[in-house]
Amino acid sequence: MSVGFVMLVHTALDRAAAVARHWAERDCPVVIHVDRRVPRAESRAFTVALAGLANVRFCRHHRCEWGTWSIVEATLSGARTALDEFPELSHVFLVSGSCLPLRPVEELRAYLAERPRTDFIESVTADEVDWIVGGLGRERFTLRFPFAWKRQRRLFDWSVRLQRRVGFRRRFPAGIEPHLGSQWWCLTRQTLTAILTDPARHSHMRYFRRVWIPDESYFQTLVRKHGVRIESRSLTLSKFDFQGKPHIFYDDHLELLRRSDCFVARKAWPRADRLYDTFLGAGAVGTNRAEPNPARIDRLFSKAVERRTRGRAGLYMQSRFPREGWENGQTSAPYSVFEGFSELFEDFESWLGRMVGARVHGHLFHPDRAEFADGEAVFNGGLSDNASLRDHAPRAFLTNLVWNTRGERQCFQFGPGDRQEIGWVLARDPNAQISVITGAWAVPLFHSRQSFVDLRKRAAQLQRTEARHLEILRSPHTRARVRIWTMADFVLNPMEPLQILIDEIAPRAQRRLTEAPRLADLAGFGQFLQTLKNQGMKPYLMGDFPADDGAPPVAARPRRPYLVQ
Amino acid sequence: MGALSSYRMRLERKLWKLRARRRRLQLSSVADRTARIGPSDALAFVVLRNEAVRLPYFLDYYRRHGIGHFLIVDNGSDDGSREFMADQPDISLWSTRASYRKAHFGIDWLNWLLMRYGHGHWTLSVDVDEFFVYPFCDTRSIPALCDWLDTAGIRSFGAMLVDMYPKGPIDAAPYRQGQNPFEIASWFDSGNYTIHRNGKYRNLWIQGGPRARVFFPDRPERAPALNKIPLVRWQRGFVYISSTHMLLPRGLNLVYDEWGGEKASGCLLHAKFLDCFVDKAAEELTRRQHYAGGHEYRAYHATLRDNPDLWCKWSEKYMGWRQLEILGLMSKGNWA
Numbered sequence: 001m002s003v004g005f006v007m008l009v010h011t012a013l014d015r016a017a018a019v020a021r022h023w024a025e026r027d028c029p030v031v032i033h034v035d036r037r038v039p040r041a042e043s044r045a046f047t048v049a050l051a052g053l054a055n056v057r058f059c060r061h062h063r064c065e066w067g068t069w070s071i072v073e074a075t076l077s078g079a080r081t082a083l084d085e086f087p088e089l090s091h092v093f094l095v096s097g098s099c100l101p102l103r104p105v106e107e108l109r110a111y112l113a114e115r116p117r118t119d120f121i122e123s124v125t126a127d128e129v130d131w132i133v134g135g136l137g138r139e140r141f142t143l144r145f146p147f148a149w150k151r152q153r154r155l156f157d158w159s160v161r162l163q164r165r166v167g168f169r170r171r172f173p174a175g176i177e178p179h180l181g182s183q184w185w186c187l188t189r190q191t192l193t194a195i196l197t198d199p200a201r202h203s204h205m206r207y208f209r210r211v212w213i214p215d216e217s218y219f220q221t222l223v224r225k226h227g228v229r230i231e232s233r234s235l236t237l238s239k240f241d242f243q244g245k246p247h248i249f250y251d252d253h254l255e256l257l258r259r260s261d262c263f264v265a266r267k268a269w270p271r272a273d274r275l276y277d278t279f280l281g282a283g284a285v286g287t288n289r290a291e292p293n294p295a296r297i298d299r300l301f302s303k304a305v306e307r308r309t310r311g312r313a314g315l316y317m318q319s320r321f322p323r324e325g326w327e328n329g330q331t332s333a334p335y336s337v338f339e340g341f342s343e344l345f346e347d348f349e350s351w352l353g354r355m356v357g358a359r360v361h362g363h364l365f366h367p368d369r370a371e372f373a374d375g376e377a378v379f380n381g382g383l384s385d386n387a388s389l390r391d392h393a394p395r396a397f398l399t400n401l402v403w404n405t406r407g408e409r410q411c412f413q414f415g416p417g418d419r420q421e422i423g424w425v426l427a428r429d430p431n432a433q434i435s436v437i438t439g440a441w442a443v444p445l446f447h448s449r450q451s452f453v454d455l456r457k458r459a460a461q462l463q464r465t466e467a468r469h470l471e472i473l474r475s476p477h478t479r480a481r482v483r484i485w486t487m488a489d490f491v492l493n494p495m496e497p498l499q500i501l502i503d504e505i506a507p508r509a510q511r512r513l514t515e516a517p518r519l520a521d522l523a524g525f526g527q528f529l530q531t532l533k534n535q536g537m538k539p540y541l542m543g544d545f546p547a548d549d550g551a552p553p554v555a556a557r558p559r560r561p562y563l564v565q
Numbered sequence: 566m567g568a569l570s571s572y573r574m575r576l577e578r579k580l581w582k583l584r585a586r587r588r589r590l591q592l593s594s595v596a597d598r599t600a601r602i603g604p605s606d607a608l609a610f611v612v613l614r615n616e617a618v619r620l621p622y623f624l625d626y627y628r629r630h631g632i633g634h635f636l637i638v639d640n641g642s643d644d645g646s647r648e649f650m651a652d653q654p655d656i657s658l659w660s661t662r663a664s665y666r667k668a669h670f671g672i673d674w675l676n677w678l679l680m681r682y683g684h685g686h687w688t689l690s691v692d693v694d695e696f697f698v699y700p701f702c703d704t705r706s707i708p709a710l711c712d713w714l715d716t717a718g719i720r721s722f723g724a725m726l727v728d729m730y731p732k733g734p735i736d737a738a739p740y741r742q743g744q745n746p747f748e749i750a751s752w753f754d755s756g757n758y759t760i761h762r763n764g765k766y767r768n769l770w771i772q773g774g775p776r777a778r779v780f781f782p783d784r785p786e787r788a789p790a791l792n793k794i795p796l797v798r799w800q801r802g803f804v805y806i807s808s809t810h811m812l813l814p815r816g817l818n819l820v821y822d823e824w825g826g827e828k829a830s831g832c833l834l835h836a837k838f839l840d841c842f843v844d845k846a847a848e849e850l851t852r853r854q855h856y857a858g859g860h861e862y863r864a865y866h867a868t869l870r871d872n873p874d875l876w877c878k879w880s881e882k883y884m885g886w887r888q889l890e891i892l893g894l895m896s897k898g899n900w901a
Contacts, residue, residue, distance in 0.1 A: 241899045245716055252704035269709055300901050308899030311827040315893045316760055318725040318792060319830035321769055321821045328825040378877045381756020384778045392772075392785035393759035403893060404756035 003105075003112060003186070004028055004089045006078035008071070009097035010035035010064060012270035013042055016097030017049040020056060022280045026105040029055040029086040033074040036063040057085050067149050069208065071183075071215040079192055093186040098267035099236060100249070100257075100279055107288055108235075108263050112186070119191050119227045120235045122181030123220040136160070140212040141178050142169045173207050175200065181220040184236035184266060187227075194226035195219065237262035237294050239301040242309055247301050251275055260297050261290040314403055314431075316396065329431070331402040336411040336433045336505055337426055339469075340440030343415070344487065345517035349373075355513070356506040358409035364401070365394070365418035380404035387419075394422045402431070409505060416441050416465035427472045432480035434473060435501055438466060439487040439542025443520050446528045456535045463541055470541075488543025491522065578813040581804040584669070585676035591663040592638060592674060596651045599636070599682055606633025607687045607707050610678055612671035614640040616693040617649060618841060621743045623693050624653065630697070631706030632689065636682055638674045640665050657682075665854040676804050683799035687711040690795050690809045691833065694746075697724060697795060698886050699831035700897040707796075713900055714798065721812065722796040723820030724831035727753050727894060728774045728838065729883065730875035736840040746836035752880040753834075754778065755892045758791065768792060768811040768818035775838075775875040780864040789861055793833055794820055829898025832889050843869055 005023055009016045009032055020030045032050075034043045050056050059081040062074045075094060082092050091112050112118075126138055136143075143163045147155040172178060187195075198204065204222065208214045223230060237260060239247040246267050249257060251274040257265055258278075268275050311320045314332025322328070342348040342362070353360045353373075362371030370385040377385050381404030383397070384390075390397045402410060414426075414434075426432045441462045445455050473482045481504075485497060499513050529539050530547035602608065609632045616623075624635065639647045639660040650658050661674065668674050679688055689697060689707065699710055699722075714722060729750040731738060738749045758773035769792050777788035793809050797817060804813050811818050822828045846869060849862040881892065889895045 304899045304901035309826045319828040323823045326825045382754030383757045386782040396759040
C-alpha cells in the first residue's frame with residue numbers, strides 16, 4: 001500500500017516546497033506540476049529547493065487558466081508521470097500547493113489500506129443535484145466557452161447569453177453521465193489507469209476541452225464509468241463561500257483543523273506560520289484511526305455564508321443597509337404599541353409592566369422628548385431622549401431601540417399627539433403589535449377643564465391626525481398585528497381584549513387577569529362630547545356615548561360566560 | 566445612473582486629481598524611504614500635526630498589525646514629531662507649512678501620495694488617533710485581511726469611527742507617551758447611530774455616538790460623519806473626496822450590502838477624547854483650520870468647559886472586536 005501525490009502549484013512556492021518535502025521525506029512520491037506562468041526564476045528556485053529528494057518529479061508544465069481544460073491537462077500529465085515513474089503506487093492523491101497535510105501519512109496509508117480499491121472522489125450527478133454555488137450548472141456541459149472568465153468577463157457573459165438566446169446546445173458523448181464534484185480526489189491506480197487508457201478517451205477529451213471548469217467534472221464523470229467502489233466525498237477538506245471561492249485557513253483555525261481528523265485541508269494562508277509549523281512538524285505519530293469529521297468546520301463556514309447572505313434581522317449598520325423590502329425583518333424582535341390605553345386607564349403603564357414583565361415606555365415619540373421607562377434621559381445603547389436627535393432619524397431610533405434591548409420586550413405608547421413620521425414604519429413591520437382604542441385622546445381633554453373654544457380646535461386636530469393614522473393601519477400594505485377598538489366598545493368590556501393582548505405578549509404566563517388597570521373617571525364624558533358637538537365639532541372616533549348621563553354606558557362588569565346547548 | 570451623471574462624476578474625479586497634483590508642490594520631502602516598499606506591502610498614509618505624544622503607540626500598533634511602510638505628511642509640527650519620524654526606518658516623511666484647510670483638510674496631500682505611491686497596494690488612510698479594528702484582528706494581520714479581500718474581489722473596506730471616551734472628566738487621567746489610549750478612553754456608545762444613504766456618491770452617512778448625544782443634540786444634522794473607508798486597494802485613478810468618508814469612483818463607496826446580507830467591515834477606534842483634547846479644542850478654535858469653520862470645535866469647547874464627562878449609564882466598556890461584532894457595529898461578513 002503506497003500513496004503518492006500529484007501537486008498543482010502556482011503561487012506561494014516556498015510553502016508548496018515545504019509541503020512536498022514533508023511528504024517526500026515520509027516516503028510518499030510527489031509529482032509536481034508548476035504552472036508555466038510562474039516566473040522562471042521562481043520556478044528554478046523551487047526546483048532547487050526540492051533537489052536531492054529521490055521521489056520528487058516534475059511533470060510537463062502547462063499554462064493554466066482558471067476554469068479551463070488546461071488544469072485537467074496538468075492533472076493528467078501529473079497522474080501519468082506518477083503512474084509511470086512509481087510503479088509501486090496504489091493510490092494517487094491530487095492536491096494543490098496551498099494544501100496542508102493535517103494527519104500523519106501513516107494514518108492516511110492505514111485508512112486507504114482498510115478500504116481497498118476505493119476511489120475517494122466527490123461525484124454528484126449534474127442532472128438531479130444543484131452542487132454548484134453561484135455560477136453555471138448544467139450549462140457547463142451544453143454551452144461553449146471561448147472566453148476566459150477572469151480576464152474577459154464581459155465577453156464571457158455575452159457569449160453565454162447569446163447561446164442561451166439562440167438555443168445552442170452541445171450533445172453529451174454517449175456512454176457517460178455528466179457528474180460534478182470537488183476538484184481534489186484520491187483515486188486508485190486501477191481506476192486512474194483505466195481513465196488514462198480508455199479507448200474512447202480522445203473523444204472524451206475533445207468534449208471536455210470545451211466544458212466550463214472541467215476540473216470539477218472530467219474525473220468526476222469518468223470515474224463513474226471505470227470506478228469499482230466510489231466513496232463520493234473528498235479526502236481534502238475544502239469549503240467554498242457563497243461566491244464559490246475557497247475559504248482560507250489561518251492560525252486561529254489550528255484547533256479546529258486538528259480536531260477535524262481530515263487528512264488534507266485546502267487552502268491555508270501562505271503566511272499562517274503556526275499552521276505550517278504545527279502540521280509539518282516532525283512530532284506526530286500516526287495511531288489515530290478516526291474518520292474525517294469536518295462537521296464543526298462546516299458549521300463555522302456555513303454560518304459565515306449565512307451572515308453574508310442573510311445577515312442579522314433588524315440590524316442596520318455600516319455594512320448592512322438593506323433596501324426597502326430586503327430587510328429580512330425590519331426590526332430584530334417583536335414589540336407592542338399601545339394607542340389610547342394610557343389615556344383611558346390611569347395606571348396603565350405600571351399595570352402592564354407588572355402583568356407582562358416587559359419594558360414599558362411612555363410616549364416615545366412625544367414632541368418634547370422620548371419618554372423612556374422610569375423617566376430615563378439615556379437608554380440602552382446610549383439612545384438619547386432628545387427629541388431632535390430622535391426626529392433626525394425616527395426609524396433608526398426605533399430599530400436601534402429594539403436592537404439594543406434584544407431579549408427584553410419593549411412596549412410603548414403612541415397617539416395622535418405624538419410625532420407621526422414613524423406611523424408607516426410601525427404599520428409595515430410584522431414585529432409590531434399595535435393596539436388602538438380610538439378616540440381615547442379625548443379623555444385627557446375632558447379632564448383638562450379648559451375652555452371649549454381651545455378644546456374644540458385641539459380635539460379636531462387630534463381626531464384628524466388619528467383618522468389619518470388609522471387609514472395607514474387599515475391599508476393593505478400594513479403587516480403589523482393591528483387591533484382597533486372604539487373607546488365605547490372597549491369601555492363596555494375591557495377585560496377580554498386586555499387578556500388577549502397580555503396572552504400574546506407573554507404567552508407563557510397563561511393565567512386569567514386578576515387585576516384590571518384603573519379606568520379613568522368618565523362621569524360626564526357623554527355630556528362633554530355633546531358640548532363639543534354643540535361647539536361645532538364632530539367627535540366620532542370614540543364611538544357612541546349617550547349624551548344624557550355621565551356614567552359609562554354599561555357597568556364594566558364582565559359578562560358571565562355561558563354555554564348554549 | 567445616466568451617462569451624463571457618470572460623466573459629471575468623472576470630471577469631478579479629474580478635478581480632485583488635478584488639485585492633488587497642484588498641491589504636491591507644497592510638500593517637501595524630509596525622509597524618502599519609499600524605495601524600501603515591498604511589492605505586496607500594506608501601506609499607511611497619515612497627515613498629522615503635533616502628535617509627538619501619540620505617535621509612538623500609533624506606530625507600534627500598526628507595525629504589530631503588519632503595516633509595511635508609513636507615508637506621512639507633517640503639517641508644521643513644532644513639538645518634535647518631525648524629528649522623531651524622520652529617524653524611523655519605515656517612515657517616509659514629507660513636510661509642509663501650508664494651510665490644512667486650503668488643502669481640503671489634508672485630502673489633497675493624501676491623494677497625491679496615494680496616487681504616487683499607493684498604486685497597486687492596499688492602503689490604509691488614518692489619523693494618528695484612529696486605530697483600525699477588523700474581524701480577527703487579535704489573531705490575523707492586516708495583510709491577511711488584504712489577501713482575503715483580494716481573493717474575494719473586494720476593492721474597499723469600510724470601518725466606522727467609534728468615538729472612545731473615559732469615564733469621568735476627560736482630562737482626569739493624563740495620557741502618557743507610548744500608553745495604549747484605550748486604557749483611559751475605554752468606553753463607547755453601542756447603539757445610537759443613524760444612517761442615511763447619500764444618493765449622489767452612494768456612500769452611507771453615519772452619525773451618532775457620544776458626539777451627537779452630547780455636543781449636537783439640538784442640531785443632529787450637523788453632527789460629524791462617522792462613516793469611513795480607510796482601507797482601499799489603490800489604483801491611480803482613485804481619489805478621496807471628503808476626508809476618508811468617501812471616494813471616487815463611486816463604486817468604492819459600496820461597502821455595504823443592500824439585499825439583507827452583511828459585508829465584512831471593521832471599526833476605527835477613535836482616541837480623540839483624551840486629556841490633550843481639551844487644549845486642542847481651545848487651540849483649534851483660534852486656528853480655524855477645521856471643517857465647516859471649525860463649528861465642531863466650537864461645540865466641543867463650549868460643552869467641555871462646563872461638563873467634560875461623556876460617560877453615561879449605558880456606555881459600553883471596550884473588550885475586543887468580537888464585542889463590536891456582537892453589538893452590530895461591525896461584521897465578519899463571510900470571512901471565517
